[in-house]
Amino acid sequence: MRSADTPLVTRELTVGQLAARSGVAITALRFYEAKGLISSQRNAGNQRRYPRDMLRRVALIKTAQRLGIPLASIQSALDTLPADRPPTTEDWNRLSECWKADLDERINRLTALRDQLNGCIGCGCLSMDACPLRNWGDSLGESGAGPRLLDQD
Amino acid sequence: MRSADTPLVTRELTVGQLAARSGVAITALRFYEAKGLISSQRNAGNQRRYPRDMLRRVALIKTAQRLGIPLASIQSALDTLPADRPPTTEDWNRLSECWKADLDERINRLTALRDQLNGCIGCGCLSMDACPLRNWGDSLGESGAGPRLLDQD
DNA sequence: GTAAAACCTCCACCTAAGTAGAGGTCAAGT
């Protein structure tokens, strides 16, 4: 009474099974493989076969993505995992500490920006050259300040 | 002694002048025009000429971009500005309140994610189906729960 | 044994926010 996609005998997963179990589209799994985030064995008919702990690896990828980590960074993080054994709690903690730092930094940057914006609301900033939010470390005024007085906006 | 790009007579700006004054590349200005975020008059020789308050509009766009607002949203925000007069402090405040709400929401989402991650560090979550960070409202388990017991990861 | 479902590769396409270059025209200073 088993459904077609859960054969009892093979302990390996087909790409369809991995997709169904992980919630990641088949096309995305192939894409990840092309990018080097996951890998597969091939059977005699050139079809992908995954060891069962690939499921955990894909879950790790998905989780990191939800944290906003780009695939390239996820890849380098995964590269630090030992290839010979499935990742342990230890491994996961190491990666997640790293991603937490990234997340923290993004939160801090956004918060700083919000504070700037809060300071600016009500001041009509945008019409003035002195607005800190408007002139944030990028050009404007780098071609001399003199003539600017002649044609004010 | 005026430099070549600040003619005293014309009150209109060329695309090069607007680029220099706003800190936005010429190609980007043309891109914005193609997207409908800014507009231009053409002179007899088909060259773009901008009214001086276009400088303020571009500054608005840049500022919103720094807040992480996508151009499409900036465009709809700009569409709410009256076309017949330059934007006032009032207008700017309305838009920035709106963008602040957006920013706040992004910060909240990231913060919630970080809290999740903090709760997960040390629990070895990723190896369990019950991890709240791993199973965040997306598929997984939607094809029936029964057979899942047979092939545990 | 055969039909259907699943799989394969490769290529094109998508959004976002532009940049770069080709080939041609316009404007400005001397």
Add this chain to the structure above:
DNA sequence: ACTTGACCTCTACTTAGGTGGAGGTTTTAC
């Protein structure tokens, strides 16, 4: 007048993270 720099359009390319289809093979179920 002429040269040079600024401008024009159009197409192609970029990164990130994929999706979809064409055309062909393999596996599975009956």
